[in-house]
Amino acid sequence: SAVISQKPSRDICQRGTSLTIQCQVDSQVTMMFWYRQQPGQSLTLIATANQGSEATYESGFVIDKFPISRPNLTFSTLTVSNLSPEDSSIYLCSVGTSNTDTQYFGPGTRLTVL
Amino acid sequence: GESVGLHLPTLSVQEGDNSIINCAYSNSASDYFIWYKQESGKGPQFIIDIRSNMDKRQGQRVTVLLNKTVKHLSLQIAATQPGDSAVYFCAENTGGFKTIFGAGTRLFVKA
Numbered sequence: 001s002a003v004i005s006q007k008p009s010r011d012i013c014q015r016g017t018s019l020t021i022q023c024q025v026d027s028q029v030t031m032m033f034w035y036r037q038q039p040g041q042s043l044t045l046i047a048t049a050n051q052g053s054e055a056t057y058e059s060g061f062v063i064d065k066f067p068i069s070r071p072n073l074t075f076s077t078l079t080v081s082n083l084s085p086e087d088s089s090i091y092l093c094s095v096g097t098s099n100t101d102t103q104y105f106g107p108g109t110r111l112t113v114l
Numbered sequence: 115g116e117s118v119g120l121h122l123p124t125l126s127v128q129e130g131d132n133s134i135i136n137c138a139y140s141n142s143a144s145d146y147f148i149w150y151k152q153e154s155g156k157g158p159q160f161i162i163d164i165r166s167n168m169d170k171r172q173g174q175r176v177t178v179l180l181n182k183t184v185k186h187l188s189l190q191i192a193a194t195q196p197g198d199s200a201v202y203f204c205a206e207n208t209g210g211f212k213t214i215f216g217a218g219t220r221l222f223v224k225a
Contacts, residue, residue, distance in 0.1 A: 001160070004157075031211050033211070041217075041218075042203060042215045042216060042217050042218050043158070043203070043215045044215075045213070048211075092157050092158070094157075096211045101146050101207050101209065101211055101213075102148060102160060102163060103148075103160075103211065103213060104160060105150075105157035105158045105159070106157050107156055107157045108155075108156070108157045110155075
């Protein structure tokens, strides 16, 4: 499976600021996704990062709050904007290939908003 | 609406015993199911998967059983070890990577 890295691994941010999270894969992948995992909870899909076009957002998530970029087949960023304490979560990048429906996850970014 | 749920939020087993983690799903159109293991501070790790044309699949020390009649999925871990302590998520997929995750079960392994 692909090796996925995320930066930063964790951060503490002030209310009202923004954080950009990077996801890097060691091989080209068809699909890249961003998930949120709130403390003690399961995973919720934020959006599908589309290469060369706007991301596809799930219900309850909007581009103004979670802008996403995907300039190529190995890299994507998620920005969490105008941070509030409710945004404190783990943010996870996952990838899928064209040969299988299986998703593989990065290590996650733990965000704490004060 | 679609949902994937788990019968027990926590499971405690003795080291060396077998563990069984259960999961119920509600979307009869789901045709692909995955179990993930998430250790503290890490991302979910793929364990095993099964497609709807099968009812059993075995891996190394793990077995997944699928009962489509009652929409039930289970993960069996043989000879549970302390390193198996983690949160386990079942997930269902209706095709095209759209994956829905269950609530998760925390497995504690007692030495």
